[in-house]
Amino acid sequence: MRAIGDTDNVQQTSVTSTQALLSRAERVIPGATQTVSKGPSQWVQGVAPVFADHAQGPYLWDVEGRRYFDLPMALGPIILGHAHPAVADAIRAQLDGGITFTLPHPLETIVAEQIVSLVPGAEMVRFAKSGSDATSAAVRAARAITERDRIAFSGYHGWHDWHIGATSRPRGVPAAVRELTHPFAFNDLESLDAVLDRHPDQFAAIVLEPAGVHEPTSEFLGGLKERARAHGALLIFDEVITGFRLALGGAQERYGVQADLLCFGKALSNGMPLSAIVGPERFMSVFEQDVFFSGTHGGEVLSLAACAATLRVMIEEDVHTQLWRRGEALLSAINTSARRHGLGDAVAATGAAPRSVVSVAEPQPTEGQLARTFIQQELARRGVLFNGSNFMSHMHSDEDIDQIADAYDEALEALAGLWPDGIAQALAGPVLAPVFRAP
């Protein structure tokens, strides 16, 4: 195994294996990926890796044997670290007893009870496979409960029609669905008011990520509840990222606010496909009645076994204290470097420390994401994966954070040397495409 800093790590991607694999993938997989944010449009071709081979702890190895510090962590689910032994053992132990059955399995109840005991306001739980499943189920429940159709939202909530129709990639979503979903700005009650006031008594729910690029102000969180009550809408927290990451009880515990329905995914099961909609019996009981939310794989037990093991490790090892501490060290190191190199107005790490977001204000926005692409290129050359989200895991050690912070410092120093006109010439591959265009 090669270590970070080995000279091989700074070589260009070898044309043979990666390029051949990519050509094969492009022939049989549209976009060569199942997940747009992981695919080739999101990595500087020729420099950053394209295909993962395996991963362990805080590291990912690409198919060419190069080792990287992983910070996107598969877009967030890997909270304990890759291939965590307790989770792997739990999956192996369950595997010989079957994966999914003709009848419900007791693990569904056991894990639901664990979640109820950890999440503020939780009384009942329904499981599914993706975050999109959970948010779509919550929206359907809210529409059924309120007998209204409109949804106000802030953040990303998955690929299903109700949400994606209101983004810059709405193709294929009927106009009748698109016009029911209304975006508002985070930490901005005026923008929410403007949306709600435009269609009085028509909103079923206010759906939002309770933290993202920024943490919420207490005024914003309090105001959300007030607005939901005043307008007769449900408040739905999409905790697909924040859940089990900011605290065992998610954003609700961290910020001391309770929503009406909650959606979880990602960190819930350290990478196994599991999501959950959670809430009080008075709302969750709609799923016993005529709100249909049901899938073949909902009670699949390898994911539930992984979830039980993940929650156990989180409780026993006080994972969140470490995630915050190390996350804050990285966040502040990035901001210190940005300021030291004169990029304090251009590059900022913000948000909740267990998942901080690095934003880049491009010097020439019309040219695309030049600076962001350059940062990714330089970090890749230094053995660090960058997609803008720094997800801490329990296996990122203090020394790892120091090495990653050093890599950021060098990358930002190099960027400062090219700012503002020299960046394009220093790129070894095409500029990264945004997943969604800015509104």
Ligand code: PMP
């Ligand atoms: N909500 C949030 C906040 C998310 O970040 C995501 C995924 N990035 C989703 C929902 C959708 O989850 P999934 O991709 O598992 O469907």
